[in-house]
Amino acid sequence: MSTCFFIGHREAPDSLLSQLSAEIERHITEYGVTEFVVGRYGRFDALAAKCIKAAKKRHPEVTLTLLLPYHPYDRPTPTPPGFDGTFYPPGMETVPKRAAIIRANRYMAEHSDYLIAYVWHSVSNARDLLEYARKLEKKEQIKITLFDKL
Numbered sequence: 001m002s003t004c005f006f007i008g009h010r011e012a013p014d015s016l017l018s019q020l021s022a023e024i025e026r027h028i029t030e031y032g033v034t035e036f037v038v039g040r041y042g043r044f045d046a047l048a049a050k051c052i053k054a055a056k057k058r059h060p061e062v063t064l065t066l067l068l069p070y071h072p073y074d075r076p077t078p079t080p081p082g083f084d085g086t087f088y089p090p091g092m093e094t095v096p097k098r099a100a101i102i103r104a105n106r107y108m109a110e111h112s113d114y115l116i117a118y119v120w121h122s123v124s125n126a127r128d129l130l131e132y133a134r135k136l137e138k139k140e141q142i143k144i145t146l147f148d149k150l
Helices: 014-029 043-058 097-110 125-138
Strands: 002-008 033-038 063-067 085-087 114-118 143-147
Touching: 002 043, 002 097, 002 125, 014 033, 014 043, 014 114, 014 143, 033 043, 043 063, 063 097, 097 125, 114 125, 125 143
Parallel strands: 002 033, 002 114, 033 063, 063 085, 114 143
Antiparallel strands: none
16 A cells, blocks of 8 residues: 655645646556545645545545644544545654644655655745655655646
């Protein structure tokens, strides 16, 4: 079972939908990805989730999981419609709230086979995670697909 995670900016255009959908389809059919994990703090995350929900209709073996950066006890989060579950990374209980999203994203980069990224700001948490993932890619620990600004 291969896992794919998504990272991107809060602002992302709807024009990404067809390209993103095609890339998700390629990850399923060519790379054998069956598990997709996405956050929910930006437009790119919402677009990715929308595309995966559509892909699940064609590929019932595919799962969509919501990444939780904050402890479910502190912020109860029901599983949203179309998602198969939620995931709170182990060891996050002691992470300060201000660093929770960054740490959860880093955990997913370390534990995913693929990363689909939409990063174009020169300074951002998404850029920092992409740079971190590039180091993992050099060690052949993850494969990155990067979308440029449209």
